[in-house]
């Protein structure tokens with residue numbers, strides 16, 4: 193075991209030791225029940241020698257009562273073992289999942305830049321599940337297996353050392369078979385399970401991209417992929433099953449060999465008078481008890497490898513050190529004056545995506561930020577929410593450097609309406625309340641009326657109580673943004689940042705959004721990242737960003753008169769819109 197593995201095992205054990213009481217209880221139960229399981233063969237031996245062969249009927253009833261008592265106690269212990277082992281496993285998993293979820297929730301946003309969400313989810317769900325096997329199979333069985341093997345050998349030695357030594361001849365081949373076939377069998381089953389995973393990935397990709405597949409006539413290609421993966425899984429399972437039959441039948445053979453040795457060599461000893469019949473009866477019982485524990489112990493190494501790999505992935509999450517610092521200044525509210533003072537920003541420390549931004553947004557003012565794709569608009573608002581810190585320069589809100597404010601406070605007083613609205617599980621009402629869970633239904637309806645979106649929501653199948661998942665499939669990005677606007681308004685923020693949704697917006701929704709934004713901005717400082725430039729007409733000022741720098745600044749009229757970058761962007765967008773309308777008219781005319 194190298195240093196890293198040793199460290200992981202220690203961490204793993206410390207996770208289990210958190211549930212010390214459960215662990216101790218379980219170990220006591222396992223030890224007692226394993227020791228109890230060694231007694232019946234011994235009693236059988238005594239019964240044969242002392243009562244059956246000498247024909248002493250009077251002893252049979254007490255023996256039967258002792259036997260029955262042991263069986264009942266074992267049964268109770270077995271039930272308790274099941275209960276405590278599942279409690280221990282589930283509690284360890286519960287603790288791990290909670291720690292991971294909490295860490296991921298509070299991780300700095302930059303942590304997610306190079307992460308695949310599917311992978312993180314798999315760490316919380318799949319990796320923790322594979323740990324569960326380790327807790328029960330690994331830790332608990334190892335104790336009972338060792339006690340069983342040592343106990344069985346000890347008991348046999350106590351009964352007859354010579355016969356025991358002869359029987360132990362079968363032990364080395366048993367270990368070899370468990371190591372060779374058993375290990376291969378488990379690996380083959382693992383590969384087979386992975387091949388089923390491949391099948392599910394292909395199916396998922398096929399059905400989620402079904403329209404793309406049909407439009408490219410790609411049915412044959414995907415079906416070939418599916419057939420290949422499917423056949424591959426057949427081969428894997430057959431191989432695993434062959435190894436399984438080889439393994440189990442070989443182990444069975446060796447176990448029977450031990451019985452043959454007991455009967456033939458033991459029988460010889462009985463005939464020559466050096467061994468009793470009862471001892472033979474006890475030996476026959478004991479020799480069948482080796483195979484299971486030996487196989488368990490050998491497979492433990494394999495199990496440990498899988499578990500440690502999973503545990504490593506779990507700990508990578510638990511030990512994330514990029515956590516949002518939530519200390520700092522909090523107040524009742526903000527006035528809402530924002531100053532960017534020579535702000536430079538780089539994601540990677542070398543390339544600047546914002547260069548020397550100087551900007552003052554007065555309290556109650558609404559400004560539009562526009563610019564070509566990739567100019568740095570989103571990066572600018574990310575800095576205001578303290579998702580990232582400026583690389584150089586500073587940002588002030590109400591004259592105080594924002595790094596002095598508590599992130600939680602800033603995000604309470606600044607509402608952010610993203611371009612893509614995420615609808616949570618629940619109703620539309622609950623989704624709007626995500627901005628303020630304690631709000632009443634009436635409060636939500638009041639806000640939506642103020643925003644001018646009440647009748648839009650009422651038109652949904654069950655109005656405010658429409659299931660968001662169901663509605664989400666039918667709502668356009670713009671319609672979803674209306675819900676996000678209501679969510680933001682309900683929080684009564686001092687500053688609003690809105691990244692306007694630009695795709696899938698019809699004229700009616702555009703008008704609704706325009707009005708809702710206007711209502712939302714009343715009495716607050718507003719920053720709108722505008723994609724449809726007609727929206728900028730209603731803003732107090734327009735900031736044009738190009739390649740990370742402020743290229744132009746002014747009112748709509750001023751910028752149009754200047755005939756600079758804004759004018760070009762606007763004309764090309766208007767031109768495209770006119771062309772779209774012209775094309776539509778031509779299409780209708782045809």
Ligand SMILES: Nc1ncnc2c1ncn2[C@@H]1O[C@H](COP(=O)(O)OP(=O)(O)OP(=O)(O)O)[C@@H](O)[C@H]1O
Pocket residue numbers: 305539540545563564565566567568569570571572
């Ligand atoms: N998380 C990130 N890590 C590294 N680089 C990033 C990250 N987000 C954005 N960038 C880069 O920063 C630059 C500015 O991106 P930003 O998203 O701020 O532009 P934008 O003007 O909002 O663009 P769009 O209108 O397309 O949303 C781009 O070159 C982009 O590739």
